[in-house]
Amino acid sequence: MQQALHRSSLVPRGFVVESAYYEGDKAIVVVRASGSVGLCPSCGTVSRSVHRRYRRRVTDLPLSGRIVQLLVIARRFRCGAVLCGRQIFTERFAEGVLAPSARRTASLDSIVHHLGLALGGRPAAGFAKRLMLPVSKDTLLRVVRRRSRRPTDPLKVIGVDDWAWRRNHRYASIICNLERRRVVTLLPDREPATAQAWLSAHPTIAIVARDRGGGYGEAAAKALPHAVQVADRWDLMENASRTFLDAVRKSMRQIRTVIGATTINPKLLTAAERLQYEGYLRREETNAAILALSKNGIPIKQIVRQTGHSRKLIRQVVRGECHDVFRTRQSSLDLHLPWLDEQWASGCRNGAELWRRLTGLGFRGSLRVISEWATRRRRAERADTKLAEDSVGQDDRAPHDNRAGLPHESGDRHGRGDRSWRANLGRGTRDHCRIPHDDPPQDRGGSHDVDRARPR
Numbered sequence: 001m002q003q004a005l006h007r008s009s010l011v012p013r014g015f016v017v018e019s020a021y022y023e024g025d026k027a028i029v030v031v032r033a034s035g036s037v038g039l040c041p042s043c044g045t046v047s048r049s050v051h052r053r054y055r056r057r058v059t060d061l062p063l064s065g066r067i068v069q070l071l072v073i074a075r076r077f078r079c080g081a082v083l084c085g086r087q088i089f090t091e092r093f094a095e096g097v098l099a100p101s102a103r104r105t106a107s108l109d110s111i112v113h114h115l116g117l118a119l120g121g122r123p124a125a126g127f128a129k130r131l132m133l134p135v136s137k138d139t140l141l142r143v144v145r146r147r148s149r150r151p152t153d154p155l156k157v158i159g160v161d162d163w164a165w166r167r168n169h170r171y172a173s174i175i176c177n178l179e180r181r182r183v184v185t186l187l188p189d190r191e192p193a194t195a196q197a198w199l200s201a202h203p204t205i206a207i208v209a210r211d212r213g214g215g216y217g218e219a220a221a222k223a224l225p226h227a228v229q230v231a232d233r234w235d236l237m238e239n240a241s242r243t244f245l246d247a248v249r250k251s252m253r254q255i256r257t258v259i260g261a262t263t264i265n266p267k268l269l270t271a272a273e274r275l276q277y278e279g280y281l282r283r284e285e286t287n288a289a290i291l292a293l294s295k296n297g298i299p300i301k302q303i304v305r306q307t308g309h310s311r312k313l314i315r316q317v318v319r320g321e322c323h324d325v326f327r328t329r330q331s332s333l334d335l336h337l338p339w340l341d342e343q344w345a346s347g348c349r350n351g352a353e354l355w356r357r358l359t360g361l362g363f364r365g366s367l368r369v370i371s372e373w374a375t376r377r378r379r380a381e382r383a384d385t386k387l388a389e390d391s392v393g394q395d396d397r398a399p400h401d402n403r404a405g406l407p408h409e410s411g412d413r414h415g416r417g418d419r420s421w422r423a424n425l426g427r428g429t430r431d432h433c434r435i436p437h438d439d440p441p442q443d444r445g446g447s448h449d450v451d452r453a454r455p456r
C-alpha cells in the first residue's frame with residue numbers, strides 16, 4: 001500500500017515546512033512550530049501572546065548528499081502570569097527535538113556524540129565531513145564532554161588552597177579532586193572553620209594536600225583525624241627554589257670570581273640601579289668592619305655595642321647572609337626581552353616606537369621602562385665600541401684591573417641581582433666592561449676569605 005510522503009515528515013517532529021530552497025550546496029528548509037501556544041519555562045503558564053518572531057539557523061541530518069539547514073521561524077511569547085518574574089520567553093521545542101540555543105537538532109547532536117566517542121576529535125571531524133555533517137574537531141570533543149556523566153565516586157584525594165576572587169582584596173578557598181583533576185568547590189573565605197565544616201561533611205577523604213600554613217592543616221586534623229596530610233607540590237617546589245636561591249646568594253662572590261664576571265661599570269646603570277649600587281658600597285664598608293671585628297674574636301654582643309648596628313644585621317653579616325648588589329625583582333620587561341632583542345637587532349631602536357609595538361602585544365608597562373631599556377642598550381653598545389678601540393694595543397692589561405668582584409653585563413638583558421649571574425653563567429667569562437674602579441669595594445676592608453684567595 002502506498003502512502004503519500006509529506007514534506008513535514010522530512011523535518012523533525014513538531015515542525016511544519018513553510019518552504020525549501022537551495023543555497024549553494026546546502027538545502028535550506030524554512031520551518032515553524034506546529035503548535036500555536038508557548039509554555040513559560042519559569043512558571044509553566046500557557047501563552048498565546050506573541051511578542052515577536054525571530055529566525056534560528058539549525059543544522060539537521062543531511063538529505064540526498066546535501067547539508068540541511070533548518071531556518072526556524074521561532075516566536076517570543078509574553079508571560080501573562082502576575083507573579084512570574086519572566087515577562088518574555090522564547091519558544092521551546094519538544095524534548096529530544098531541539099534544545100534551547102542549540103545550533104544542531106537533537107538527532108544530529110546524537111550522531112555527532114557517537115562519532116566523537118568512536119573516533120575522537122580529528123578523525124571524527126574528517127569522517128563527519130564526508131557524511132555531510134559539518135562539525136569541527138573541537139565541537140566533537142565538546143559534545144562528548146557535555147554529554148559525559150559527572151563521576152559520582154566518593155572523594156578520596158583532595159587539595160585545598162587559597163584562591164583569589166580579587167588578588168590582595170578578597171580570598172576564598174578552593175578544593176580540588178586531585179584524582180580527577182577537577183575543582184570540587186569554592187568555599188566563600190579561607191577561615192579554618194569554614195574548611196573544617198566542609199571537610200567534616202566529606203568523611204571519605206583519605207588524603208589532603210595543602211599549603212604549609214597552619215590553617216588548613218588544623219581544619220583537616222579536626223575534621224578528618226584519620227586523613228593523611230601532605231604538602232602540596234607547588235609549595236614544595238617554591239620552598240626548594242627559595243632555599244636554592246638563598247644558597248646561591250650567599251655564594252655570589254665566589255660564583256662571580258669563578259666565572260670571571262667581576263667588573264661593574266656605574267656609567268651603564270640606570271638611576272635606580274646606581275642608587276642601589278651606592279647603597280651596596282656603603283653596606284660593604286659596614287660589613288667589612290663587622291667581619292673584621294668578628295675575626296678578632298669579639299662577640300656579637302660587643303660588636304652591637306661598639307658599632308651601634310642591630311643584632312639582627314650583625315648576625316646576618318657574620319653568617320654571610322648579606323644581600324646582593326641589586327635587588328632581585330621581577331621586571332615587567334622580563335617576558336618581552338627576547339622580542340625586544342630581536343627588534344633591536346633588526347634595527348628598531350626608538351624607545352617610543354618599541355613601546356607602541358609592545359603595547360600592541362599586551363605589554364602593560366610604561367613608556368619609561370622601555371626608553372630606559374633602550375638608553376641602557378645604546379650606552380652599552382657605545383661602551384663596547386669604545387672598549388674595542390681602546391683595547392687595540394692594550395691586550396696585555398694587568399690582571400688586577402679585572403677585580404671589582406661585581407656583576408654587570410653591559411648588554412644588560414638580565415639587569416639585576418641573581419639574574420645577572422645566571423646570564424653570566426650562560427655566557428662564560430666574557431668581560432664587557434673592564435673599566436677599572438679606583439677603589440673597588442672589596443679591597444676596602446679586604447677581610448673576606450674569597451678576596452684573599454683571589455690572585456692579585
Ligand SMILES: [Zn+2]
Nearest residue numbers: 040043079084
Ligand atoms: Zn511565566
